[in-house]
Amino acid sequence: MSPIPADAERLLNAFGEFFLAYETHERAEDAFAQGSLNGMLLPARVRSFEPLFRRAAARLLAHQGAARHKLLLLRQVMDQAMILLGEPAQELAYADLLALGGADPGQEARRLYLLALELDPGCARAHFNLACLLASAGQTDEAARHFDAAAEAEAWYRKYADLRVGLLLDSAGRSEEAGQRLRRAMGEGHDSFGQLRNRLGDAMRRAGDASAALNHYARALDWHHYFPPEFAVTDTPDWFGALLDEARDAFRTAGPHAADPQG
């Protein structure tokens, strides 16, 4: 990654979004960090900070994207419920809360994920969640690419990426490839697929693997719950603080002649 922003205006906007996200993150700001984030330090220090900023900003943007993503689903749920009940959706008392995601929260989530990836192409959460949106839109191959990129960036996503790609391939009628991916997803001792076990059984059945299918149908009796990773808080609680500490150290040690951390 170049230390010089490819698109200064967009990066500036990203700085703005970063600040808004930072303020809502309920973390007391250190005056030194604030000053540095405002860009009042020497250019060399800014350059030394920039990769860290990109990572931190990308993760925050991915978090914010996930919030819009949730709103998209909550709106779908509530719109449908109001139709079932024969009630006008605008009568919902918290319509203003649901409207926080903008006119199209899905589009907004997508924009935030893409912006996060522009800042940090290794942002696993942005890849994974973007893949979920693409999968919902039927963009199977593009979704699979981002699921795999999430797994490349962070090993924790591997089993979920294999699972989701496998199910996508199964839906697309590519049973054999689906079977390969799903077998890999199963690995040793994974019990995180909870209520998806029946779907896994169906896919393995179509892939011609009777033993695996039978195993999944029996495992569907277990009590494990499937927590969708797109909404799970996967970061350690201190990731943001740790990045800020790292950023502070970078500022303190980087003088006008400090080496560019990117080399």
Place this chain on the structure above:
Amino acid sequence: MQCDFVVAVWGDWHIGMLDRVMLPTLAAPGNLPAVLKEHPARLRILTRRLDEPAIDALPSVQALRAMLPVEVEAASEERTLSPSLHLAWWARAGEEARDRGAVLFNLPPDVAFAEGALAFYCRQMALGKKAALAPPQIRVVSESLDADFRERLSGRPWAPVAIGPREMVRLGIRHMHPLTAMSIQGSRHGVPNISTYWPVPGQGLLYSLVTEEVMALRPDICGVRGLFRLDGSVSLDEVCWPTDSDDGFFLSLCPLAKDTGLLLEDMPLDERFLAHWSAHPANRTPLGRGLAGRLARIRHAEPDPAPWAEAEAKARQWVARFQAQRDILDALIAVKDAGCRWGSRFMGLAARLLDLPALAPAGAQATLFVPTDRAIAQPLAEDLARLALPGGEAALLSALKAHAAPGLHPAPAPGQEAGFPAADGRPMTLRTDAAGRCLVNSRAPIAGSLVVGPFLIHLVDELLHDRQEAAA
């Protein structure tokens, strides 16, 4: 009747809901004041030491002290409490209520009681009910309902808030939480739950609960276990369960974003999903299966018979399938627990691919012959594997029918033989030799037997279906 009203509460959010929503509705004329005209009572608020002063100082608590004795008690010195600690507090409060001959009422701190609900419960308990379940309810978004209640208080620090059941139901729909919305039949997405709803347009919702949430009990008679569920010492008829929101109803408050991580996309809460969840050890109770059929109307209008009849017909069909699924799942779990790995796998396959509730309707007695792991050699023979693959459904159904028989057929006495038709109509026999060894169809030894719900399950050491026919 002496009443012990007990509230377990800690933390800012819950205390805020207690002060601004729960206690104002509890103090409405049709609730606590109506009860106190008939019955002596005390209110016990159990909390952690840290929150004791704040609760003591709440305007609502101070106002309630003019109505009845209110005790704010530190039940824990700890700062961080397990979310389920209130269950232990309730249990202790139950023992203390029993010692003073009182009825225990567990009042959640984060609910809004409809006017008259508490008086209804007290009346029912005084008339001889042994326990009472939490009323039909709608989960609502706390952010917006709290704002609504603040408006009702109009800047006053505290005042009783009387909201009739029908207005409360309307509030429930206006502030409905997505977790409730996902529990409505017809919703595209689902969430694990112990209840479900059917929409009744223009009227409200029909409600079914598959495991009990206890709100009141006679601690001298009723035992509880696990998540404060009844232990089977009382029957459903001895339990108060309002089946009309006009009698008892509350809103349960929850922040909008809470539990979004439980959302399951494109996995609606169908009868099998709910049957599975209700069979969870924490939810499995003696009353749960029967309770599902006691449908409750949650309504905001005078009943219009036609839409209710339509919804109730749908719901009754659903409940019958739910109960059948629950029986089948219980059998499946028992077989798995008995160590029949392959038998349970094939049963799981059948449960996924075949319409088992149609084959084994709720409560229909049947004898199942489940192969032990000795009966299924590894690796899986080709004809058996084929049952699990696309195109194998008819053979699977045929094999299943060869392993089941309508009615209960225990092993006969030594030296005796019994004959009966299998589910596929073919003759089947059970013969016990002088040594007590029982063979099915003169060849398959029975290795053990289980009784699970309406099923008698014989574990057999040989497969019973015609494998050549299935392979063909």
